[in-house]
Amino acid sequence: MESMLSKGYEPHEVEKKWYEHWEAGGFFAAPDQDDRPGYAIVIPPPNVTGVLHMGHALNITLQDILCRYRRLRGDNVLWMPGTDHAGIATQNVVERDLTAAGIDRHQLGREKFIEKVWEWRKTYGSAIINQLKKLGASCDWQRERFTMDEGLSRAVKKVFVALYEQGLIFRGNYIINWCPRCMTALADLEVEHEEHEGHLYHIMYPISGTDNGPVVATTRPETMLGDTAVAVNPEDERYQNLVGKTVDLPLTHRQIPVIADAYVDMTFGTGALKITPAHDPNDFEVGRVHNLPSIKVIGDDGKMTADAGKYKGLDRFECRKAVLKDLDAQGLLVKVESHDHGVGHCYRCHTVVEPNLSRQWFVKVGPLAEKALAAVQDGRTRIVPEKWENDYYKWLENIRDWCISRQIWWGHQIPAWTCTACGRLIVAEEAPARCPECSGTELMQDPDVLDTWFSSALWPFSTMGWPDNTPLLKTFYPTSVLVTGFDILFFWVARMMMMGLHFMDDVPFHDVYIHALVRDEHGKKMSKSTGNVIDPLTVIEKFGTDALRFTLTAFAAQGRDIKLSEKRIEGYRNFINKLWNAARFSFMHVKEDYRNTDFSGLSLPDRWILDRLKTVSQNMSAAIDTYRFNDAANDLYQFVWHEFCDWYLELIKPALYGNKGEAEQQSSQKVLWRVLHDTLILLHPIVPFVTEEIWHILPGADGSIMRATFPTDDPASKDISFDPDAVRDMGLIMAVITGIRNIRGEMNIAPSKALEVMVQTLDDSLTGLLEQNQEFIIDLARLAAFSVHPMGEKPKGTATVIVEDAVISVFLEGIIDFSQEAARLEKEIAKIDAEIDKLDKKLNNPGFVNKAPDAVVAKVRDLHQEFADKKLKLAGNLEKLQSLQSGTQS
RNA sequence: GGGCGGGUAGCUCAGUUGGGAGAGCAUCGGCCUUACAAGCCGAGGGUCACAGGUUCAAGCCCUGUUCCGCCUACCA
Numbered sequence: 001m002e003s004m005l006s007k008g009y010e011p012h013e014v015e016k017k018w019y020e021h022w023e024a025g026g027f028f029a030a031p032d033q034d035d036r037p038g039y040a041i042v043i044p045p046p047n048v049t050g051v052l053h054m055g056h057a058l059n060i061t062l063q064d065i066l067c068r069y070r071r072l073r074g075d076n077v078l079w080m081p082g083t084d085h086a087g088i089a090t091q092n093v094v095e096r097d098l099t100a101a102g103i104d105r106h107q108l109g110r111e112k113f114i115e116k117v118w119e120w121r122k123t124y125g126s127a128i129i130n131q132l133k134k135l136g137a138s139c140d141w142q143r144e145r146f147t148m149d150e151g152l153s154r155a156v157k158k159v160f161v162a163l164y165e166q167g168l169i170f171r172g173n174y175i176i177n178w179c180p181r182c183m184t185a186l187a188d189l190e191v192e193h194e195e196h197e198g199h200l201y202h203i204m205y206p207i208s209g210t211d212n213g214p215v216v217a218t219t220r221p222e223t224m225l226g227d228t229a230v231a232v233n234p235e236d237e238r239y240q241n242l243v244g245k246t247v248d249l250p251l252t253h254r255q256i257p258v259i260a261d262a263y264v265d266m267t268f269g270t271g272a273l274k275i276t277p278a279h280d281p282n283d284f285e286v287g288r289v290h291n292l293p294s295i296k297v298i299g300d301d302g303k304m305t306a307d308a309g310k311y312k313g314l315d316r317f318e319c320r321k322a323v324l325k326d327l328d329a330q331g332l333l334v335k336v337e338s339h340d341h342g343v344g345h346c347y348r349c350h351t352v353v354e355p356n357l358s359r360q361w362f363v364k365v366g367p368l369a370e371k372a373l374a375a376v377q378d379g380r381t382r383i384v385p386e387k388w389e390n391d392y393y394k395w396l397e398n399i400r401d402w403c404i405s406r407q408i409w410w411g412h413q414i415p416a417w418t419c420t421a422c423g424r425l426i427v428a429e430e431a432p433a434r435c436p437e438c439s440g441t442e443l444m445q446d447p448d449v450l451d452t453w454f455s456s457a458l459w460p461f462s463t464m465g466w467p468d469n470t471p472l473l474k475t476f477y478p479t480s481v482l483v484t485g486f487d488i489l490f491f492w493v494a495r496m497m498m499m500g501l502h503f504m505d506d507v508p509f510h511d512v513y514i515h516a517l518v519r520d521e522h523g524k525k526m527s528k529s530t531g532n533v534i535d536p537l538t539v540i541e542k543f544g545t546d547a548l549r550f551t552l553t554a555f556a557a558q559g560r561d562i563k564l565s566e567k568r569i570e571g572y573r574n575f576i577n578k579l580w581n582a583a584r585f586s587f588m589h590v591k592e593d594y595r596n597t598d599f600s601g602l603s604l605p606d607r608w609i610l611d612r613l614k615t616v617s618q619n620m621s622a623a624i625d626t627y628r629f630n631d632a633a634n635d636l637y638q639f640v641w642h643e644f645c646d647w648y649l650e651l652i653k654p655a656l657y658g659n660k661g662e663a664e665q666q667s668s669q670k671v672l673w674r675v676l677h678d679t680l681i682l683l684h685p686i687v688p689f690v691t692e693e694i695w696h697i698l699p700g701a702d703g704s705i706m707r708a709t710f711p712t713d714d715p716a717s718k719d720i721s722f723d724p725d726a727v728r729d730m731g732l733i734m735a736v737i738t739g740i741r742n743i744r745g746e747m748n749i750a751p752s753k754a755l756e757v758m759v760q761t762l763d764d765s766l767t768g769l770l771e772q773n774q775e776f777i778i779d780l781a782r783l784a785a786f787s788v789h790p791m792g793e794k795p796k797g798t799a800t801v802i803v804e805d806a807v808i809s810v811f812l813e814g815i816i817d818f819s820q821e822a823a824r825l826e827k828e829i830a831k832i833d834a835e836i837d838k839l840d841k842k843l844n845n846p847g848f849v850n851k852a853p854d855a856v857v858a859k860v861r862d863l864h865q866e867f868a869d870k871k872l873k874l875a876g877n878l879e880k881l882q883s884l885q886s887g888t889q890s
Numbered sequence: 891g892g893g894c895g896g897g898u899a900g901c902u903c904a905g906u907u908g909g910g911a912g913a914g915c916a917u918c919g920g921c922c923u924u925a926c927a928a929g930c931c932g933a934g935g936g937u938c939a940c941a942g943g944u945u946c947a948a949g950c951c952c953u954g955u956u957c958c959g960c961c962u963a964c965c966a
Binding site for chain 2: 007008009193200216217218219220263264265267268269272273274280281282283285339341342387388390391394395398486487517521523554555557559560561563565567568570571572573574575576577578580581582583584585586587588626628630631634637638645646649650738741742744745746748749750751752782835838839842845846847848849850851852853855856859860863
């Protein structure tokens with residue numbers, strides 16, 4: 001048996017073996033219908049272009065913990081996996097490949113290009129899935145979906161048409177964010193704002209026919225070419241006389257009016273505002289109110305249009321320089337100030353975004369947002385940690401219409417057709433044969449595709465077969481919990497809420513658990529350019545999957561980011577190894593199946609560890625039920641390493657070796673079996689591989705640990721009762737052992753030197769306890785002799801430690817110099833004095849004694865007494881020691 | 891500009907109704923004690939950011955200050 005288990009745990013073979021076993025054996029599969037309660041999670045679908053990063057690793061680990069835990073608790077668990085087509089990202093990747101091969105996608109044509117993307121997806125699209133499997137993800141892979149597969153595409157069309165018919169989708173000309181590199185519209189959310197050190201340019205616009213006029217201030221002077229008015233605040237006395245006049249727009253010499261609008265902030269800049277309706281969202285609004293024309297001077301490619309006159313064809317930033325130069329030459333550039341301001345960038349390619357007038361499709365989100373808001377307010381969906389609810393509310397309350405059309409090829413093409421003959425717009429799930437208006441057969445489908453997040457918004461029900469009324473939906477919708485990072489709370493979570501409530505008439509999930517971001521050890525965001533990325537696959541290669549999972553779990557405290565370093569993972573790798581070795585040791589002594597057994601007539605350590613096991617089992621489930629993953633991991637770490645390994649295994653070694661008779665040997669074997677058995681189950685959700693491996697060596701544990709019963713539900717474990725007496729008694733024995741070890745350590749006595757110890761106490765029950773359990777003390781404190789006596793003369797030549805009402809004397813005659821012990825006692829007494837001082841202050845405070853609850857006062861009194869007793873004993877011993885020293889000296 | 895989170899041991903962080911300041915790592919000392927040196931046994935180390943306030947009692951509640959991080963926004 002021993003030879004089967006290597007000295008150090010080697011994860012790689014084990015992981016591969018068990019993952020294949022689980023997947024082939026259908027251990028992840030969730031039946032459509034089942035008697036057990038349903039528990040469902042839909043995976044946040046990673047981009048098909050994605051490579052696994054630590055964010056995924058954390059996200060997947062937490063979901064896997066929940067799923068494996070719920071399975072152990074007896075639920076029918078569905079973890080729905082899949083990937084997202086990631087429109088712009090994927091198109092960019094494939095385009096880059098084509099460019100490298102010298103091909104332009106426009107040469108290729110739309111159809112051929114899309115074919116290429118599907119090919120790419122077929123070749124590389126499963127990479128991310130395979131990486132998730134390396135993490136141990138127990139998804140029901142049979143059900144894997146893709147946002148562009150047939151079923152999901154059907155759902156997308158259905159939703160689009162329904163929303164259009166309900167008046168919640170419309171098309172219109174608005175200012176949108178335009179990425180000139182991706183050549184597509186972007187939703188507000190897809191724009192990242194960055195603080196830029198820019199300039200505020202003051203430009204004079206002469207009143208027509210004069211050479212003087214209002215000065216406007218702008219950060220984007222090139223847009224002046226498209227100005228169609230100058231606006232001032234109607235209250236602004238400086239400009240009263242100008243309203244209604246026209247100015248001569250420099251460089252173009254177009255005559256544009258001076259208008260009054262309360263929108264203008266009198267205190268900013270010069271108080272005069274240039275109005276460019278085609279290139280600024282606010283100007284667009286002002287322009288609409290005042291019926292101003294819009295002149296588009298920056299084209300979709302970021303170059304100036306014909307309307308920009310002589311600047312036509314210039315890149316927008318080149319044009320800015322040219323415009324400034326020309327204005328300066330004419331003496332119209334009055335002032336240039338430094339000015340920091342936010343500049344929008346494309347979240348995919350980081351190009352500076354240009355506000356642009358464009359015809360796009362929008363979702364009117366107001367009515368949808370109201371429902372989504374209400375569902376969280378009334379608790380149908382709970383966001384954990386709660387603090388995110390505020391962000392959620394605020395965003396939904398101020399939500400603007402959602403621009404859903406994108407000018408790219410990869411994605412769900414908008415199901416809208418225009419009749420070339422009569423111009424009639426037809427929105428339908430399938431391509432219409434002819435125009436219902438004029439019966440024309442030449443119908444052009446809108447070339448745009450939908451925002452990727454449009455299909456993701458349907459994910460919780462589209463993956464389960466909607467719009468068909470499937471058994472799967474019936475069993476698993478609403479899902480139990482959504483686990484995700486806060487970065488997509490608005491992109492995705494809020495939109496799923498809206499769509500779920502609108503089309504399913506119920507929330508998509510009962511809980512939303514928002515987890516932290518994984519950062520590097522200094523708290524910086526991991527990024528390729530910074531070079532501080534810790535790659536999960538490298539870590540797995542080095543330390544094993546379980547070590548990575550345990551690390552992430554142990555640090556997944558609510559509301560705080562995780563700072564990760566290899567060092568930490570190494571530490572938890574050691575924990576896995578510790579568990580492995582504890583099991584290895586256990587199997588040297590436990591060779592039988594002790595599943596069904598009674599727990600009577602146990603030794604103190606056995607009773608104690610069973611109590612601890614029960615407590616930890618309850619704590620574990622309570623922690624997972626409330627998403628306190630770090631508490632679960634840390635409790636288990638503490639229990640396994642320090643209580644089970646450091647204390648329990650050491651305490652029962654003599655029994656296991658048969659030194660205490662057959663009866664105690666066997667009961668310790670039984671208890672050891674049970675503790676190991678239950679501990680493996682408790683650990684399994686966090687570290688699935690090592691626990692499965694050990695499980696199969698545990699005598700009598702048949703089948704996979706995935707099918708085991710959680711300890712708190714297991715009848716055999718339910719028989720274990722709490723044993724507060726054992727906890728108290730064991731605590732005392734442990735304190736005695738620690739006290740003696742302490743002396744050994746401080747006095748620098750070699751561990752191989754067996755010591756003689758004498759305990760004095762007047763407490764009969766304590767005497768009994770110590771005598772009955774003296775072998776544990778002798779063994780773990782390495783003693784040559786141990787005896788308990790009534791309190792009396794302190795023996796000569798000893799070092800002393802006090803535990804409760806017992807004075808423990810370690811004979812040191814001839815071993816050490818007593819000045820060391822005197823120094824140690826002085827230090828100890830000083831510590832106690834400090835404690836007593838603190839307590840004195842409290843007890844001498846009438847306010848405390850009168851107002852604090854009786855129990856608290858009593859507790860403080862007891863504590864005070866305890867310290868006082870201890871001090872008295874130690875001080876007495878110190879005195880004796882000193883007289884002894886002076887005696888030997890003289 | 892608005893909002894949110896954080897500041898606890900050298901480092902990274904727990905601290906769940908306010909009631910004797912904790913863990914891991916690092917450091918120091920001692921151990922090859924037959925499961926594990928990826929280990930064992932000990933030790934040292936904190937004005938809980940700062941200043942006030944409430945309370946018998948504050949790491950925890952309130953106010954202000956300061957530093958760091960994030961989200962968000964239409965001052966051109």
